[in-house]
Amino acid sequence: MRRREVLKVAAFSALASASKRFAHAAPADDQAGPIIDAHIHLFDPRRPGGVPWPQKTDTELYKPSLPERYVRESARFGIVGAIAVECSPLASDNQWLIDVAAKHPVMVGVVGDLVPGAANYGQDLERLHQNPLFLGFRYGNLWDRDLDSDIERPGFVDGLKALAAAGLMLESANPDPRLISAIRKVQDRAPDLRIVIDHLPHLTVPAEAAARNVYWGDLRALAQNPRIFVKLSEIPVRVNGKLVTDPHFYREPLDAIWSVFGEDHILFGSDWPNSDRVATYAETFAIVRDYVGRKSPEAREKFFWKNSIAAYRWRRRLPDQPVA
Numbered sequence: 001m002r003r004r005e006v007l008k009v010a011a012f013s014a015l016a017s018a019s020k021r022f023a024h025a026a027p028a029d030d031q032a033g034p035i036i037d038a039h040i041h042l043f044d045p046r047r048p049g050g051v052p053w054p055q056k057t058d059t060e061l062y063k064p065s066l067p068e069r070y071v072r073e074s075a076r077f078g079i080v081g082a083i084a085v086e087c088s089p090l091a092s093d094n095q096w097l098i099d100v101a102a103k104h105p106v107m108v109g110v111v112g113d114l115v116p117g118a119a120n121y122g123q124d125l126e127r128l129h130q131n132p133l134f135l136g137f138r139y140g141n142l143w144d145r146d147l148d149s150d151i152e153r154p155g156f157v158d159g160l161k162a163l164a165a166a167g168l169m170l171e172s173a174n175p176d177p178r179l180i181s182a183i184r185k186v187q188d189r190a191p192d193l194r195i196v197i198d199h200l201p202h203l204t205v206p207a208e209a210a211a212r213n214v215y216w217g218d219l220r221a222l223a224q225n226p227r228i229f230v231k232l233s234e235i236p237v238r239v240n241g242k243l244v245t246d247p248h249f250y251r252e253p254l255d256a257i258w259s260v261f262g263e264d265h266i267l268f269g270s271d272w273p274n275s276d277r278v279a280t281y282a283e284t285f286a287i288v289r290d291y292v293g294r295k296s297p298e299a300r301e302k303f304f305w306k307n308s309i310a311a312y313r314w315r316r317r318l319p320d321q322p323v324a
Contacts, residue, residue, distance in 0.1 A: 033301055033304065033305065033322060034078060034080040034081075034304070034305055034320060034321065034322050035077065035078045035079045035080060035268065035304040035305060036079075036080070036081045036082065036083070036108065036267075036268070036304065036305045036308045036309075036314075036321075036322075037074065037079050037081070037082040037083070037268060037269060037270050037272070038082075038083045038196075038231055038233075038267050038268060038269040038308045038311070038312065039083065039085050039198060039231055039233045039269025039270060039271050039272075040070060040082045040083070040084055040085070040269075040270060040271070040272045040273075041065060041084065041085060041086075041087040041271075041272070041273065041274060042065055042066055042067065042070075042084045042087075042097060042100055042101075043064075043065050043087055043088070044064045044065070044066060045062055045063065045064065046064060047096075051087075051088060052087075052088045052089060052090060053087050053088065060276055060277050061273055061274065061276065061277070065272075065273045066100065067082075067100065067101070067103075067104035067106055067107055068104070070082060070106075070272060070273075071104075071106055073272070073280075073281045074270070074272070074281055074285075077281070077282070077285045080106070080318065080320045080321050080322075081106055081107070081108040081305075081314070081316075081317070081318070081321045082106060082107055082108065083107070083108060083109045083110065083111060083135065083269075083308070083312060083314065084097055084100075084101055084107055084109075084110045084111070085110075085111045085138060085171065085198070086110070086111055086112050086113040086137070086138055088113065089113055089142075089143040090113075091113075091120075091124065093112075093113070094110075094112040094113060094114070094124070094128055094134075095128075097110045097112060098110055098112075098128070098131050098133050098134060101133050102131075102133060105317035105318045106317075106318065107133070107317075108133075108312075108314040108315065108316070108317055108321065109132075109133050109134070109135040109312055109314040109315075110133055110134060110135065111135055111136055111137060111138050111169075111171050111312075112128060112134060112136075112137045112138075113137055113138060113143075114128075114137040114139075114159075115139075115145075115159075116139075116155065116156045116157075116158070116159025116160055116162075116163070117153050117154060117155030117156040117158070117159050118155075118159075121155070121159050122159075122162065125159075125162060125163065125166065125168075129166050129168065132315055134168070135168060135169060135312045135313065135314060136163060136168040136169035136170055136171060136194075136312070137163070137168075137170065137171070138170075138171040138172070138173050138198075139170060139171075139172070139173060140171075140172040140173030140174055140175065140179050140182075141173055141174040141175070141176060141179055142173040142174055147172075147179055147182040147183070147186070148178055148179070148181065148182035148185070151182060151185055151186060151189070157189045157190060160186060160189070160190040160193055161190050161192070161193070163190075163193060164190055164192040164193035164194070165192075167313065168194075169193070169194040169195065169196060169311065169312060169313075170186070170193055170194070170195050170196070171195070171196045171197075171198055172195070172196070172197045172198055173198065174198075174199060174202075175197060175198070175199060175200060175202075175203050176203060176204070177203070177206055177211065177214070177215045177218070180197070180203075180215060180218045180219065180222070181214070181218050183195060183197065183218075183222060183228075184218050184221055184222060187222065187225055187227075187228065191225075192227070193227065194227045194228075194229070194311060194313075195222075195225075195227065195228045195229070196228075196229045196230070196231060196267075196311050196312070197222075197228070197229070197230045197231065198231045198233055198234075198269065199231065199233050199234040199271070200230050200231070200232070200233075200257055201232055201233070201234060201235045201250075201253060201254060201257065202233075202234035202235075216260075219257075219260050219261075220260055223260050223261045223262070223265065226265075228261075228265065229261075229265045229266070229267060229307060229310070229311040230257060230261050230265060230266050230267075231266075231267055231268070231269040232254065232257070232266060232267070232268060232269070232288065232291075232303075233268075233269035233270065233271045234271050234274075234275070235250060235254070235284070235287055235288060236275065236278045236279040236283065236284050236287055237249070237250075237278070238278055238279075243278065243279050243283060245283070245286070245287070247287070247290045247291065250287060250290075250291060251291060254291050263295065263296075263298070263299040263302050263303065264302060264307065264310075265307065266302075266303055266307060267302075267303060267304075267307040267308045267311060268288060268292075268303055268304055268308075270284055270285070270288075271284075272284075292304070305322050306322075306324060309322075309323075309324045310324070
């Protein structure tokens with residue numbers, strides 16, 4: 001297995017060691033109403049100059065990933081809208097992402113890439129904010145950045161406060177315990193900022209007791225802030241090259257996250273097409289549906305679309321897309 005897969009299996013196994021205790025109950029009726037996928041990636045390697053990600057050697061992902069293809073793979077599951085999350089540090093790609101989304105009303109918004117405190121940050125934020133599709137930007141363990149240290153740079157916190165003042169949001173990237181602690185610093189210094197934590201099921205929970213207690217303490221503290229949300233994304237796991245489909249494997253670790261943040265602050269994201277490395281869209285959605293299908297109809301509705309409106313404040317572009 002790849003190192004990333006090993007870490008993910010370890011994270012789930014540590015929390016799911018007692019999974020056999022669960023009785024296998026059939027899921028409740030299907031998800032409530034329409035679905036918004038709050039985490040997909042759009043890119044086109046055919047563009048002049050190529051793309052920063054994925055690499056040409058990544059035969060699974062290195063092909064056009066655009067809204068038309070996404071709709072073909074997702075629409076039959078009740079997906080009526082999606083949010084594109086950046087996968088490029090190039091300043092010009094913010095506008096490229098907006099332009100692609102603008103042509104496809106299934107896209108209800110984009111999360112771009114900006115660096116608070118950079119010389120052109122204020123100007124870029126103001127320009128991008130003029131387009132209602134621009135919902136905010138992502139910052140964390142990506143593009144050789146480190147939120148924990150970068151927050152101390154001159155102008156960084158002021159940039160986050162400007163983001164909050166504009167009514168936009170901050171999304172984390174590829175969380176680990178250190179990043180979660182950094183997000184606590186962000187909420188303390190920019191208390192009006194809405195924050196979405198991505199891929200939390202993928203995080204490897206510390207094995208050492210003291211570090212583990214700090215991690216869960218940080219999450220519990222963040223969960224007290226009504227402006228902080230979590231995406232259940234990057235959930236599927238492969239063991240020895242085979243996708244784990246047993247719902248018992250996933251239930252306890254997902255329950256641990258759900259119990260901390262509650263049904264009002266958790267939302268759905270597929271991580272398409274990055275998820276294709278592990279599972280098809282159908283397989284990914286089946287795992288999610290099995291888990292959330294055991295929640296109340298109200299909780300399923302919040303998870304699949306209502307909470308995404310609260311987190312991102314996206315605007316409806318098609319008649320079948322819901323409104324709060």
